[in-house]
Amino acid sequence: MPLPPEARRRGKPLDLRPRLLLAVLAPLMIVFAISVALDYRLARETADAAFDQSLADAALDIAAHVSSASGSPPSVKLSAEAEAMLRSDPADRIYFAIRDDAGRLLAGDADLPDRRPADAGPPQFIDTVFRESPVRAAVYRRDSANGSVTITLAETLAKRTTARRRILTAMIVPNLIVVLATLLAVYVGVRQGLAPLQTVEREIATRSPMDLRELDVATTPREVRPMVSRLNELFRMLREASAAQQRFLADAAHQLRTPLAGLQTQLDLASSEGCFASDAERLTRIEDATGRIGHLVDQLLVYARAESTTALTQVFEPVPPADLAEKAASLFLDRALSKHIDLGFEVDPAEIDGVPWMLREAIANLLDNALRHTPEYGVVTLRSGTRDRRGFIEVEDSGPGIAPGERERVFERFYRIPGSGDQGCGLGLAIVREIATLHRAAIELADSPGGGLRVTLLFPPAPATDDSR
Amino acid sequence: MRILVVEDDVLMANGLKQGLARAGYTVDVAPSAETAEASLLTEEFDLAVVDIGLPKADGLTLIRQLRSRGNRLPVLVLSARGTLEDTVSGLDIGADDYMAKPFRLPELTARIRALIRRSRSVASACLAHGRLILNINSHAATLDGQPLELTNREWAILEALLIASPDVVSKHRLLQSLAGWDKDITPNAIEVHVSRLRAKLSAACVEIRTVRGIGYRIDAPAT
Numbered sequence: 001m002p003l004p005p006e007a008r009r010r011g012k013p014l015d016l017r018p019r020l021l022l023a024v025l026a027p028l029m030i031v032f033a034i035s036v037a038l039d040y041r042l043a044r045e046t047a048d049a050a051f052d053q054s055l056a057d058a059a060l061d062i063a064a065h066v067s068s069a070s071g072s073p074p075s076v077k078l079s080a081e082a083e084a085m086l087r088s089d090p091a092d093r094i095y096f097a098i099r100d101d102a103g104r105l106l107a108g109d110a111d112l113p114d115r116r117p118a119d120a121g122p123p124q125f126i127d128t129v130f131r132e133s134p135v136r137a138a139v140y141r142r143d144s145a146n147g148s149v150t151i152t153l154a155e156t157l158a159k160r161t162t163a164r165r166r167i168l169t170a171m172i173v174p175n176l177i178v179v180l181a182t183l184l185a186v187y188v189g190v191r192q193g194l195a196p197l198q199t200v201e202r203e204i205a206t207r208s209p210m211d212l213r214e215l216d217v218a219t220t221p222r223e224v225r226p227m228v229s230r231l232n233e234l235f236r237m238l239r240e241a242s243a244a245q246q247r248f249l250a251d252a253a254h255q256l257r258t259p260l261a262g263l264q265t266q267l268d269l270a271s272s273e274g275c276f277a278s279d280a281e282r283l284t285r286i287e288d289a290t291g292r293i294g295h296l297v298d299q300l301l302v303y304a305r306a307e308s309t310t311a312l313t314q315v316f317e318p319v320p321p322a323d324l325a326e327k328a329a330s331l332f333l334d335r336a337l338s339k340h341i342d343l344g345f346e347v348d349p350a351e352i353d354g355v356p357w358m359l360r361e362a363i364a365n366l367l368d369n370a371l372r373h374t375p376e377y378g379v380v381t382l383r384s385g386t387r388d389r390r391g392f393i394e395v396e397d398s399g400p401g402i403a404p405g406e407r408e409r410v411f412e413r414f415y416r417i418p419g420s421g422d423q424g425c426g427l428g429l430a431i432v433r434e435i436a437t438l439h440r441a442a443i444e445l446a447d448s449p450g451g452g453l454r455v456t457l458l459f460p461p462a463p464a465t466d467d468s469r
Numbered sequence: 470m471r472i473l474v475v476e477d478d479v480l481m482a483n484g485l486k487q488g489l490a491r492a493g494y495t496v497d498v499a500p501s502a503e504t505a506e507a508s509l510l511t512e513e514f515d516l517a518v519v520d521i522g523l524p525k526a527d528g529l530t531l532i533r534q535l536r537s538r539g540n541r542l543p544v545l546v547l548s549a550r551g552t553l554e555d556t557v558s559g560l561d562i563g564a565d566d567y568m569a570k571p572f573r574l575p576e577l578t579a580r581i582r583a584l585i586r587r588s589r590s591v592a593s594a595c596l597a598h599g600r601l602i603l604n605i606n607s608h609a610a611t612l613d614g615q616p617l618e619l620t621n622r623e624w625a626i627l628e629a630l631l632i633a634s635p636d637v638v639s640k641h642r643l644l645q646s647l648a649g650w651d652k653d654i655t656p657n658a659i660e661v662h663v664s665r666l667r668a669k670l671s672a673a674c675v676e677i678r679t680v681r682g683i684g685y686r687i688d689a690p691a692t
Contacts, residue, residue: 250550254522257549258478261570265484268574272491294571322641329637329683344681381682 016197020190028182036175043167051160055138056123059153062086062096063142066106066149074100074149076107083107091158095130101147108152116150117141130154196221200228212239212312242312249304256297264290292425299427302361303413306434314355314438321384321393322347324356324363328382332367339376343367346383350391352459354439359393362435365428366395366455372424373399379450387458394456396448407445432457470585471495473517475505475531476547477524481570485518488574489581502526509535514542516585518577519564521548529562536563543584547572596631598687601673603628612673619669622647622654622662627670630677630687639684 065078076098078086087094097108099116115126116139123140130137137154200220214232217225267283267290270276276283305311325347336343352359363382370380378398385392402410402417409415411433414426432455436443441459448454472494476482486496497512499505502523509517517535521528532544546564560567565587566580590596596603600613608624610617619627629646630638640656647654663685667677678686 254549257570258481258522261547261549261572262478262480262484264571265481265488265574269484269487269491272488272574290571298569322639325683326637326639326642329639329680330635330686333637333678333680333686334635342681345683347682 017190017194020194021187024186024190025183028186029179032175032179036171040168040171043171044164047163047167048160051163052125052136052138055125055136055153055155056140058086058094059096059123059138059140059151062098062151062153063140063149066098066142066151072146074106074144074146078107089155089159091162092155093133095135095154097152099150099152101149106149112137112152112154114150115139115152120148128154133157136160197224200224204231212236212242238312246305246313249301253297253301256301257294260290260294260297264294296425296427299425299431303427303431303434306358306361306431306438311355311358311438314358316353316355319352319354319356319359321350321352321391324359324393325382325384327360328363328367331364332371335371336380339371339374339378341371341374341376342379343371344379344381346381346385348383348385350384350386350393350459352384352391352393354459358435358438362432362457363393363395365432369424369428369455370395370397370399370453373397374452375399378452389461391459392456393459394454396450396454397452398448398450399452401447401451401453402445410445411443470516471497471512471514472581473497473499473505473508473512473514475499475502475517475519475523475528477501477520477522481520484574485577489518489578492578492581494581500524502528502531505531506534509540509542516543516545516581516588518545518547518581521546521550532562532564541588543588545577545580545584596628598631598634598675599673601670601675603631612670617669619666620662622658623666623669626659626662627666630685634687637680637684637686641684643684 062078065076065082067075067077086096095109095112097110097112097114098106099114100106103114103116112130113128115128115137117124120141120143123138126137126139128135128137133156135154135156137152139150139152141148141150196219200215203215212235214235215228217228217232220228267286271283271287325345329343329345332343367380367382374380374397379396380398381396383392383394383396406417410417411429413430416424416426433443436457439457439459441457444454444456444458446454446456470493472489474482474485474489474496476485476498477500482498482500486498489496497508497514499508502525505517505519508514519528519531523531528546528548532546535542535544543566544564545566545568547568547570549570565584568577568580586597594605596605601617602611603624604610605628610619610624610627625647626643629643640659643659644654644656647659663677663679670677676688678688680686
C-alpha cells in the first residue's frame, strides 16, 4: 500500500532494531575505547618506570668508576672492557658522558647534550634527541669533597617502543574480542527480543483488510500488550460501527421498501380494476416513476452496503466465475430477448476471491448498463478468465461506448453522460467501483472490438501464489 | 384455493388480499407470526405468502417452525431487506420461492401459480410444462396425452431443464447431472442430444433456447 504523502515527506523514522542496536552499542564502544586508552597508559607507565630504573642503576654504576679522593680533581677510571660492557645492549645504542663542575668531559661522548642539574640528588630523566634519534637520558649529579660530577646516560628507544607495541597488542586484542562478542550478543539478543513484535506485525500484515478479529493478547510479550490491546479495541470499535451501519441499512431498507411495495400493489390493483382506462399514458408514467424509485432504493442500499466502512465484516471466499455467469444468465436473459440482444458467455475458469453477493451485484450492474445502452439486435458478452495470473471478469457490448474524456467521470455517483438520455439511477458504475476497490480489483474501460464498451474487472493474483508481499 | 398472507403492513396486506382475491384465491391475512402459527395449526391452506420483517418473531422463524413440524405447505417469502443473502437463508430454511419488495402483482400471482403447480407435481411425481408431462416415477413422457419416446440421456437433460425452468442451466451442470451414469459424455454429445430433443418437442411449443457460451433454458410456459 502506498504511503500517504505526509508520511513520505517526513522521512522514514529509524526502525526499532537499528535504534536499539545503536542505543546499546554506541555507549558500549565509547566505554571500551576509554578503557583501552586508560589501561594502555597505566601499562606503559609501569614499563617506562622499569626501564628508567634500570637506566638510573646503570648511571649509578658509572658513578662508581669516578674517583673521589679528596684534594685531587675527580677522575674517571674506566677500562676499555668496562666501557664496552657499559655500551653493549642487544637492542639500543647507549651513550654516556661524565662531566665535572665546569662541564669538562671526563669520559664518554662529547656531543651528548650537557644538562647538568643545579643540585645533587636522585637521577633525573630527560627526553631528547641525539644523533637524530630520540633518546631517554638519566642525569645524575654526585657531589663529593673534590667537587661534583654529572653522569649523563642515554639510550635509544628501541626497547621501549617494542615494549609499548607489545603492551598495546596485549591490551587491544582481548578487548577487541570482547567488543565483537558483545556486538554479536546484543545483535542476537535484540533480534530475539523483538521477535514477538514481528509475529504481531506479520499477523496483521497477512490479514485480509476485512479481517477484524482481535489479536491474541496472551501470546504477546507484556511490553507490547497495551499496544495490542489498543489495536484490539480499535478492531472491536470498527466491527461494531460496521455492524451498526449494517443494521441501520437493513432497517432503512425495510422502512423504504414496505410502503413502496404497498404503493406498487395498490397501483397494480387500480390499473387492473380499470382506473386508468381513460389515461393509459398516465399509468405508464406513474408505473415508470415507481419502478425508478424502487430501483434507486435498491441501488442506494447496495451502494451503502458495498462501501468500504460498511463492508468491513464481509467474508471473502473463492467464487467460481461459472456460477456467477449462470446466475447472471438466468437474471438477464429475458431482458436481452425483449431487445433481441444476443447475450452470450465466454467463461474460462479463474481464481477469484471475493464476497459472492457483491460480485453478483457488480456483474448485474455491468450487464444492466450494457443491455440498457446496446441497441436492439446488438451483442452483449460476459467473459471471464485469467490474464497474467490475475482472474478477470468483463462485459462487452455493441452500444455507443464511452468517450475517453468521460471515462473517469462515469464512476461518480449520480453522474450521467450529457445527452445520453440515460434512464438509470446513476449509481451502477459507482457501485461497481466500490465493489472493485473492496476486492482490490482494477477497473479498465476500453473500446470493444464491436465498437461498444468493454469494462474489465482485473482481480489481484490468488493469495496462494501471491509473492508480491 | 386458499392462501395465508402473513404481513404486518396494513397497506401491503390489504393490497395483497385484494390482488390475490381478484386472481381467484381465498385469502386470510395474519398480521404476525403468532397469529399465522395459530391459523396454520387449525386451518388448511394451499400456500403461504410470508413477509420476513414481522413485529415479534420474524418470517424465517415461522417457516422454520412450520418445516420442523413436517408441514410441506408451499411458502413464498417476501422481503424488504432484499439481498441475495436473505434469499439464500430463506430458501435454506425451507421457503420455496422468494420475492423482493417492491414487486409487481402480476409477477407475484404468476409465481404463486407456479408454486402451486410444482407442489402438485411433486405430489403426483409429475413435471408439467404446458402440454408436456414427465412422470418421474414411471419415466414416461406424454405430449397432449400421447406417449413421447425419449432416450435416457434425453430424459435426463429434459428433466434437468424443466426443474430449473425458467432459470438457465449451464452445460457444465448438465454434464454433472449426467455424469452419474454416463461418464464418457462430452459437451458436444450434449449438443447432439439437445438438438434431437428439440426435434421431438417441436410440436409441443416447448422451446429449448441456447444461451451462447453457457447452456440452455426452457422458457416459462405461456399462461
